[in-house]
Amino acid sequence: EVQLVESGGGLVQPGGSLRLSCATSAFIFNNYNMGWVRQAPGKGLEWISYISSGSVALFYADSVKGRFTISRDNAKNSLYLQMNSLRAEDTAVYYCARWDPGSHCFDFWGQGTLVTVAS
Amino acid sequence: EIVLTQSPGTLSLSPGERATLSCRASQSVSSSDLAWYQQKPGQAPRLLMFGASSRAAGIPDRFSGSGSGTDFTLTISRLEPEDFAVYYCQQYGSSQFTFGPGTKVDIK
Numbered sequence: 016e017v018q019l020v021e022s023g024g025g026l027v028q029p030g031g032s033l034r035l036s037c038a039t040s041a042f043i044f045n046n047y048n049m050g051w052v053r054q055a056p057g058k059g060l061e062w063i064s065y066i067s068s069g070s071v072a073l074f075y076a077d078s079v080k081g082r083f084t085i086s087r088d089n090a091k092n093s094l095y096l097q098m099n100s101l102r103a104e105d106t107a108v109y110y111c112a113r114w115d116p117g118s119h120c121f122d123f124w125g126q127g128t129l130v131t132v133a134s
Numbered sequence: 135e136i137v138l139t140q141s142p143g144t145l146s147l148s149p150g151e152r153a154t155l156s157c158r159a160s161q162s163v164s165s166s167d168l169a170w171y172q173q174k175p176g177q178a179p180r181l182l183m184f185g186a187s188s189r190a191a192g193i194p195d196r197f198s199g200s201g202s203g204t205d206f207t208l209t210i211s212r213l214e215p216e217d218f219a220v221y222y223c224q225q226y227g228s229s230q231f232t233f234g235p236g237t238k239v240d241i242k
Contacts, residue, residue, distance in 0.1 A: 050231065060173075060222055060233040062233060065229075065231065072229075118169075118188070118190075119169070119184065119226050120169035120181055121169075121171075121179075121181065122181050122184075122190065123181075124179055124180070125178060
């Protein structure tokens with residue numbers, strides 16, 4: 016069974032940094048592109064970043080460009096999101112998701128990790 | 135950037151009724167790049183439909199999708215109690231991924 020498990024969330028002060036991780040299993044990680052999607056409390060889904068299988072293509076939403084960095088370690092079957100210069104509006108549940116190249120959609124999602132930016 | 139608009143914002147229906155959810159794009163979207171997700175409270179989103187009209191694995195056939203260009207529709211033929219949730223459309227294009235604001239289907 017495909018699994019994605021996020022970790023690394025927590026409470027951080029404005030201007031601070033946090034690194035999220037997503038551990039994956041039961042699929043060939045280095046064959047798939049991956050993404051991060053977030054959801055602020057009571058709000059809808061917002062895509063924030065995407066990385067190709069070989070880390071050649073990196074895409075970011077304008078809301079996080081220049082502050083967040085997506086990366087992956089194919090040897091560890093893991094995805095990461097380095098978040099710097101955090102703002103109150105970055106408070107959200109952060110989901111990692113697998114991008115299926117055949118169906119052009121996020122076909123599997125983790126359960127999410129909560130990031131709270133507050134003083 | 136393509137903007138997705140979903141309507142209605144909330145749909146109040148009874149079990150057994152038909153639900154029709156709309157997703158409209160600000161520019162033409164390839165049908166192959168349009169997906170629908172279901173999200174229940176406290177849960178991660180779940181893929182429902184891809185390619186505008188193909189059901190994901192394990193999705194019952196009361197769910198169907200249609201549309202092309204800028205107008206797409208998700209239809210639930212007869213609502214079951216477990217279908218009351220929020221539904222999001224999503225598109226991919228030009229290195230950007232966009233979600234619609236969602237339609238909440240709640241019990242009347």
